[in-house]
Amino acid sequence: MTLALPLALSLLLSAPPARVPAVDWSKIPDTVGVSALTPPQKDVLARVLADEVCYCGCPHTLLGCLTEHKDCSHAPRMAALAARLAGMGLSSNEILKTLTEYYASFDRQKRARFDIGALGKPLGEPKAQVTFLEFADFECPFCQQLRPKLEAFVKRYPGRVKLVFRPFPIPGHPHAETAAEAVEWARDQGIFWPFHDGMFDNPKLLDTDSLVALADRLGKDGENLRQALADRKYRDRVQSGLVEGRRAGVVGTPTIFINGRRHVIPDYSDTVLEFILEDEEQWMKSGWKD
Numbered sequence: 001m002t003l004a005l006p007l008a009l010s011l012l013l014s015a016p017p018a019r020v021p022a023v024d025w026s027k028i029p030d031t032v033g034v035s036a037l038t039p040p041q042k043d044v045l046a047r048v049l050a051d052e053v054c055y056c057g058c059p060h061t062l063l064g065c066l067t068e069h070k071d072c073s074h075a076p077r078m079a080a081l082a083a084r085l086a087g088m089g090l091s092s093n094e095i096l097k098t099l100t101e102y103y104a105s106f107d108r109q110k111r112a113r114f115d116i117g118a119l120g121k122p123l124g125e126p127k128a129q130v131t132f133l134e135f136a137d138f139e140c141p142f143c144q145q146l147r148p149k150l151e152a153f154v155k156r157y158p159g160r161v162k163l164v165f166r167p168f169p170i171p172g173h174p175h176a177e178t179a180a181e182a183v184e185w186a187r188d189q190g191i192f193w194p195f196h197d198g199m200f201d202n203p204k205l206l207d208t209d210s211l212v213a214l215a216d217r218l219g220k221d222g223e224n225l226r227q228a229l230a231d232r233k234y235r236d237r238v239q240s241g242l243v244e245g246r247r248a249g250v251v252g253t254p255t256i257f258i259n260g261r262r263h264v265i266p267d268y269s270d271t272v273l274e275f276i277l278e279d280e281e282q283w284m285k286s287g288w289k290d
Helices: 004-014 039-051 062-068 074-087 092-104 141-156 176-189 192-201 208-217 222-230 235-247 270-286
Strands: 130-136 161-167 255-258
Touching (some): 039 092, 130 141, 141 161, 141 270, 176 208, 208 222
C-alpha cells in the first residue's frame, strides 16, 4: 500500500500530455483572433474550445458552436475571450477556471448591490444602462494606468456605459486615506471629477497643503477642506466604502464591478472592456440566447 501512491504519481507525471484536439482553424471566425497566437497558444485554445460548452444554450461545445451553430453571436465573443487569455500565457485549465468564474458572475444572486445614487454624478450619460463602479487608490500605480483607459472607454460609448468611483485606500500608502477623504469632500462640493483628475494627474502631491491648493484652484474654499481633513469629517464614509468593497470581494486595486458583477478577467484592455460591455448588454436583453 505504501508504494501504491508514489507509483501512481510517477505514472501520472510520466504520462504524455493529452492529445491536442484537431481544429480546422479555417472554420473559426477571424474575430476570434487566432492569427495572433503562437502555435503553443493555439494548442491551449484548441483544448479550451473542445472542453468548454457554449453558454448560448445549444448542446455544443464551444468548438461545435463555432463550426456548426453559425447563427450564434455569443460563441465568437466567448472564443475571442479564450484566445485573449491564451495569448496572455494562461494554461487551458486556467482559462477554463476563469471562464467558469466569469459566467457564474452573471447570476443575479452573486451580484453585489451598491447605492450608486449616493456616489453623485457619474462620468458619462447618467441614463446609461451599464454602470462601471471602480474601487481605486490614488497612490496605486495600476489605478493610475487604468484611469485614462476607463475614461476614454466611457467617452467612446456615450449612452451605453457610465463610470462611478469609490476610493479604496490601501494600507501602506502614506497619503491614501487623506486623498480618499478629500475626494469625498470634493463630492459634496460638486467638483468630484475635476478633483479626482487633479489627484490622479499629480499622485506625488497628495499631502494636505497640496490638496488645499487644488481645491482653491477649482474655485472652492481650500481652508474648508483643511478643516474637514483635520476633523476627519469623511473618515466614516471612507471606511463604509472599504467595508462595502471587501464584502463584495475587493482585495486590491483597481477592482471594477459591472452592474454589480465583479470583473474577474485579468485584463483591462479595450478588447476585453468591449467584450464585457457587449456581454452585459446581451445578458440584460435576453441572456446568452439570440
